[in-house]
Amino acid sequence: MKTEAAVQNGILYVRLAGDLIGSPDSQQLLHTVNTQLGEDVMLCAIDLSSVRFINSTGIGVLVSILTKFRNQGGELVLINPSDHIRKLLVITKLNAIFTIAANDTEAAEHLKAIR
Template identity: 35%
Template sequence: MKIKEREEAGVAILELSGKIMGGPDSEKFSSTLKQLIHEEKTRVLIDLGKVTWVNSTGLGILISGYTTMKRNNGEMKLLNVSERIESIFMVTKLASVFESYKDETEAIQSFVTD
């Protein structure tokens, strides 16, 4: 998994690519979120548009990230979830946990209106 970081309108956007499978990915994602929290960037949008696969450990990474942000009075939302990954979220009932958007502008606006 690769992580590319950028910011739009006060929202940190993490563009993930490749496979989210655990191991080093878990530490990389966790440390990136902790750094954002340290920088007081607590509105985070995770772009999954270039993610090709998520296994059960990968789901755990996303859940852990969500929990980390919530504990620090932050928010984590998802962008560009593929049909394949969306179906995994539906089966595991995670679709009811994560707010998910197809449009980046709409996703960014959702942080303002919450």
């Protein structure tokens, strides 16, 4: 899995490509988030549009990241997950806790409305 991260206007944008299925990719993603999470970065948008497959470990990582941000008073939005990932979120009922945005603009609008 490939991970790219950048902070823009106080939002951490994480772009993933490939399969989110476990270590070491999961550890790299968590490390990326942990190094950015702080007073200046309380909002996160994870772009899943290029993620082909995700398993229970990958879903656990997303829940862990969401928890980290919410515990700090922040929020996380998932951007453009594939139909496969959307179905998994529905099956696991995680669609009730994750906010899904169609693109970066919609994600930023939602995150800024929270502040």
